[in-house]
Amino acid sequence: MTTGLEHYLVLAAVLFSIGLYGALAKRNAVVVMMCIEIMLNAVNIALVGFSRFVTPTMLTGQIFAIFIMVVAAAEAAVGLAIIITIYRNRESVETTDINLMKE
Amino acid sequence: MGVDIAFWILAIVGVAAALTVVLLRNVFHAALALILCLVTVAGLYITLSADFLAGVQILVYVGGVSILLILAIMLTREVQHGSLSNKFRVPAFLVAAIFLGVMIYSMVATPWQISTASPAAPTTAVLASNLLGEGGFILAVEVAAALLLAAILGAIVLVREK
Numbered sequence: 001m002t003t004g005l006e007h008y009l010v011l012a013a014v015l016f017s018i019g020l021y022g023a024l025a026k027r028n029a030v031v032v033m034m035c036i037e038i039m040l041n042a043v044n045i046a047l048v049g050f051s052r053f054v055t056p057t058m059l060t061g062q063i064f065a066i067f068i069m070v071v072a073a074a075e076a077a078v079g080l081a082i083i084i085t086i087y088r089n090r091e092s093v094e095t096t097d098i099n100l101m102k103e
Numbered sequence: 104m105g106v107d108i109a110f111w112i113l114a115i116v117g118v119a120a121a122l123t124v125v126l127l128r129n130v131f132h133a134a135l136a137l138i139l140c141l142v143t144v145a146g147l148y149i150t151l152s153a154d155f156l157a158g159v160q161i162l163v164y165v166g167g168v169s170i171l172l173i174l175a176i177m178l179t180r181e182v183q184h185g186s187l188s189n190k191f192r193v194p195a196f197l198v199a200a201i202f203l204g205v206m207i208y209s210m211v212a213t214p215w216q217i218s219t220a221s222p223a224a225p226t227t228a229v230l231a232s233n234l235l236g237e238g239g240f241i242l243a244v245e246v247a248a249a250l251l252l253a254a255i256l257g258a259i260v261l262v263r264e265k
Contacts, residue, residue, distance in 0.1 A: 003110045005217060008151070009210040011114045015121050015140075017203035022125040024195035030175050031130060031186045034137045037168060038121050041144045044156075052151040054215065056222040059229050062156055063240055066230075069163050070247045074254035076168045080175040081261035087179045096189055 008049030015042035029083045029093040033076065040072045106150050113150065117143035128185040130176050138169045152222045155230055 015038055022035030044065045051061025087093050090100075120140035127133045141164040148157040223229045233239045 003107050003150075005215050006211055007110065007114075008147070010207055011118070011147075013203055013206040013210065014118055016206075017199040018118070018121040018125055020202060021195050021199035024198065025188045025192045026125075026186055027189045028130060028184070028186045030172065030179065031124075031133060033175075034124055034133060034172060037137065037164070037172075038124065038140060041141065041164070045144060045147055048148055048151050048153050048156060052153070052222055053217050056218055056220045057229070059223060059226055059233060062153055062226065062230060063233050065153075065156055066159065066234075067240075067243060067247060069159060070251060073163055073168060074250055076171050077254050077258045078261070080171050081258040083175055084178055085261050093179045094184075 005049055005053040008053075009046055012042045012046035012049070015039075015045065027094050027096055029086070029095050029098075030080075032095065033079050033083070037072065037076065040068055044068055109146065110150050113143045113146045117147070128187070130184075130186050131173070133186055134169065134172050134176055137172070138165055141165050141169065152224055152226070154225055155227050 019035045019038035019042060023032050023039065026032050026035065047061040047065045047068070049061075051059055051065075055061070083093055086098060090097065092098075117140050120136045120143065123136035124133045124140065127136065141160065145157045145160040145165070148154075148160060234244055235241055
């Protein structure tokens with residue numbers, strides 16, 4: 001059986017679900033960021049799969065994937081800067097400890 | 104045929120690496136597993152005949168984002184604490200499993216309009232004319248440049264010593 005669009009879409013869904021579970025269930029903020037990167041990559045796989053199998057000559061899906069990469073890089077830089085700042089002020093990157101707005 | 108074998112190997116290794124990121128206690132080992140997962144995604148782009156995106160994936164994710172993540176792990180000294188779960192572990196697993204089931208059902212049940220045209224190769228010329236050419240995404244490219252500049256400045260301002 002040759003690999004078709006459904007194979008790539010199901011793979012993207014599996015990777016997205018793994019990242020979703022990690023982003024919701026993990027306590028370490030850096031690990032949450034890593035899981036968000038997995039989710040963004042899963043979406044990129046789905047977009048490139050659509051671009052390959054539905055519109056193989058226009059490549060619009062790959063353009064969207066490039067923009068997602070731009071946003072992901074900016075998000076990683078700003079997010080990790082925020083995590084480092086929080087660690088400096090509160091000596092912790094556990095998401096359960098960051099409850100300043102709740103106290 | 105070769106593409107099929109490559110897809111299955113890359114898919115299995117990628118999913119295993121992603122599971123390792125989620126399940127490992129050691130944060131540094133999880134970051135290394137994430138790098139493996141990002142490399143397999145680059146391989147998947149090659150099987151989808153997206154050569155330029157595979158190169159960008161290696162450069163941006165494997166070269167840039169993973170270094171940032173490892174730097175943040177080093178600076179926050181969280182290796183000895185480990186990556187534990189919070190109290191939402193069971194609800195998060197249920198949400199992820201239900202989401203996965205709904206997505207797989209809808210993806211398999213939808214009749215996609217598969218095109219039989221052979222893909223553009225190499226993709227760089229088509230991508231460049233789409234991004235920079237007339238009627239393309241030139242406004243989005245400019246906004247992306249402004250966004251990256253703002254992100255760099257924001258990161259510098261956030262981590263600067265007072």
